[in-house]
Amino acid sequence: MTDSLVRARNRTRYPLILLRAMVVTDFKLRYQSSLLGYLWTLLRPLAMFTILYIVFVSFLKIGAGVPYYPVYLLFGIVVWGFFVETTTQGLASLVQRGDLLRKINFPRYVVVLSISGSVLISFGLNMVVIVFFMGLMRVPVRPAILWLPLLFLELVVLSVALAFILAALYVRFRDLNYIWEVLIQAAFYAVPILYPLTLVPTAWAKLLILNPVAQLLQDARYAMVTPETETIVQLYGGAWAYIVPLGITLVLAVFSVVYFKRQARYFAEEA
């Protein structure tokens, strides 16, 4: 091997070892003392689904026009859950590991990535449940499903970028967790998770869909569950509108790297 190759491998070796150890630890800690253990990863979104289904479908008849609405709803909850868990747990991650930051010198980004990693594993398990439900309800699989990996990539990039920014900010501003909690609560209703976008006046729908989470969720539902869902392409009559949500995602991603790098050397003093 050439010298530079060896060096590149040595540089990534330590972060990878750490990342793996932290993800494993996080997963073990999260479920080890609960009776049902890992099952909670699946039971939590299912419980949430049941509640929302009873309230909004049985009583308020909101999803009546949408085919396969239960899968449509569950899928929305799981995607939203990933976004919420990655950002809220990411936000607290650096401060929680302050002890570690003060005592050894290691790449700080590993802390945030390890959280994202363990949330991603839960997300993967949840997707298995969704595929199972799709089979149960005989949802037809269409070629559009091939878009799914790209949409998940957008979801991961967006969530992890926000996690990095929030984590670095939280080291300085300890009010941020409360603010973020409220924002997340509000966003839950601003993203078409439980209601179909068709229920919203078009002008509002056009605004809501510019949120990257809303855009990718609707696209992912289109790809996976049913073509009868409003996506950004249908609302704007063309793909050009993607420039807003994708632009937001890209800007956040670049900013997160720059900002986190700049702040990282002060984490040991401030976390």
Place this chain on the structure above:
Amino acid sequence: MTQPAISVSGVSKDFLLPHLRQRTIKGHVLNLFRRRRILEVQHALHEVTFDVRPGEFFGIVGRNGSGKSTLLKIMAGIYTPTRGGVLINGRLVPFIELGVGFNPELSGRDNVYLNGALLGFSRREVDAMYDDIVGFAELQDSMDQKLKHYSSGMQVRIAFSVATRARADILLIDEVLAVGDAAFQQKCFAHFEWLKEQGTTIVFVTHDMHSMKKFCDRAVLIEDTRLVAEGSADDVARRYLELFTPAADP
């Protein structure tokens, strides 16, 4: 002339006093309206310069609050100096504390793997040395218990046992030896002696002049954020003790 193992040149470190630091948004907003921002700076280190030669057992001594632990953290790359810089030649491993990252909710076994990862060992590497680690700590029967059920002595033993595996050219040690009983301290020092014979550079922060004189080749004395003495362990130990005797000058 060989390159120094560690070269500390003109290092200063200022902290903003924690209780005055604005940690809330409210604090920041209020600050915007104040004409003069209240920023009290605490100087933790002032223009510290010295070299550690390869293979040396090097002591850093000073009273509480003198800045010696800050210096160690800067050498370890944990803090960024406000001014000046540190050059390191070789792989440096800091032991600011034994058992960093230990989690009381995990078993002894899991903690060994986690701590090993922090030292840069992959799972497979820890697999290979696992029996030795447990054997050295003499804890064969308790590895599947959670760490919180260990006595503090047991925790220190397993932590130290993992730590001895670290492959380093330079070791930074911060009063690790303050913990554990006499037999354990004996074991620690025996290990450090062995490392020294292997050519490892060791930087050792301590209050204990007895062990300092016994092990260190050279040392520096930090007093009130400045380096006030540098030289043989005996000289520096004498200067340190003088700090506590009131000046007898007429």
